[in-house]
Amino acid sequence: MAAANVPTARAVATSDMAEVREALAEFGAPHVVKDDGLAAGKGVVVTNERDRAEAHARECIEAGGSVVIEEFLEGPEVSLFVITDGERVVPLIPAQDFKRVRDNDQGPNTGGMGAYTPLEWLPEGFTEQVIERVARPVVDELRRRGTPFVGVLYCGLAVTQRGVQVIEFNARFGDPETQSVLAMLESPLGELMLDAARGRLSEDRTLQWKSGASVTVVLAAQNYPGAPRKGDVISGLDQVESVDETHVIHAGTAKNDAGDIVSAGGRVLAVVSHGTDLHEARERGYRGMELISLPGAHYRSDIALAAAEGRITLPTTAEEQA
Ligand code: GLY
Numbered sequence: 481m482a483a484a485n486v487p488t489a490r491a492v493a494t495s496d497m498a499e500v501r502e503a504l505a506e507f508g509a510p511h512v513v514k515d516d517g518l519a520a521g522k523g524v525v526v527t528n529e530r531d532r533a534e535a536h537a538r539e540c541i542e543a544g545g546s547v548v549i550e551e552f553l554e555g556p557e558v559s560l561f562v563i564t565d566g567e568r569v570v571p572l573i574p575a576q577d578f579k580r581v582r583d584n585d586q587g588p589n590t591g592g593m594g595a596y597t598p599l600e601w602l603p604e605g606f607t608e609q610v611i612e613r614v615a616r617p618v619v620d621e622l623r624r625r626g627t628p629f630v631g632v633l634y635c636g637l638a639v640t641q642r643g644v645q646v647i648e649f650n651a652r653f654g655d656p657e658t659q660s661v662l663a664m665l666e667s668p669l670g671e672l673m674l675d676a677a678r679g680r681l682s683e684d685r686t687l688q689w690k691s692g693a694s695v696t697v698v699l700a701a702q703n704y705p706g707a708p709r710k711g712d713v714i715s716g717l718d719q720v721e722s723v724d725e726t727h728v729i730h731a732g733t734a735k736n737d738a739g740d741i742v743s744a745g746g747r748v749l750a751v752v753s754h755g756t757d758l759h760e761a762r763e764r765g766y767r768g769m770e771l772i773s774l775p776g777a778h779y780r781s782d783i784a785l786a787a788a789e790g791r792i793t794l795p796t797t798a799e800e801q802a
């Protein structure tokens with residue numbers, strides 16, 4: 481990102497506890513400590529407690545790894561997926577996910593407990609700005625280095641006082657944001673992906689999107705994001721599609737010998753709904769979720785609520801203050 485002049489948080493990567501302590505002191509609270517490796521979305525600890533930040537770093541380092549200590553980016557988070565053929569970039573629509581396990585962003589981080597789109601609180605021109613300041617420079621830099629990237633570039637962003645900043649990239653779609661983004665997409669996704677793979681993506685392509693909004697609510701197994709309880713029978717799945725524009729996407733499910741659908745992972749399934757606005761999509765999604773039963777399971781009840789109620793505010797930028 482430094483090479484491509486892409487805005488992001490200051491960060492220190494280290495496997496030395498003295499450097500960890502120094503970086504935590506320099507950046508201040510809230511502390512962000514990331515396991516510097518794959519951790520299924522659960523390697524990040526964001527905390528105001530210095531001891532907890534140090535303990536997470538020590539745990540990662542003692543397990544033979546290293547950590548990244550980052551400056552905390554204050555502001556609402558946005559995920560934007562960009563399809564690229566290594567040269568040209570075509571954005572999908574921004575979505576927001578909910579990483580903490582409980583309502584009001586309480587409890588530990590998860591892989592994602594829900595999502596929605598569109599984000600009507602974003603400033604006009606947001607997607608174009610992310611393309612010009614983030615996605616295109618990164619794709620160009622990777623090509624310049626002789627390691628072109630073809631596929632889905634997941635831009636994880638925060639809208640901060642200093643404008644858009646990158647939190648993370650993933651070389652894949654995001655879960656569960658994709659469930660809502662694709663529920664809005666009318667153009668064929670396969671064609672877009674094939675064009676990207678064949679190096680003939682056109683930036684003039686206009687993707688067709690449904691009007692209205694989509695909400696995704698994840699049903700998680702008992703004890704998730706810790707070791708989830710598995711093997712419980714899930715009932716009510718067939719009834720969900722009786723709710724207008726609402727469907728289930730399976731993730732951690734399996735069939736047992738008796739042919740029942742049972743839980744087989746932490747994030748068991750997602751209920752995805754569409755409506756004329758976020759209120760209607762939420763109402764449909766939660767009505768669908770209430771038809772499902774899985775012993776000990778839990779889900780958040782506030783997915784897209786703040787956005788539906790117009791309670792998401794953007795930090796004032798230095799330019800706006802002047
Ligand atoms: N929703 C977060 C992720 O897919 O990484």
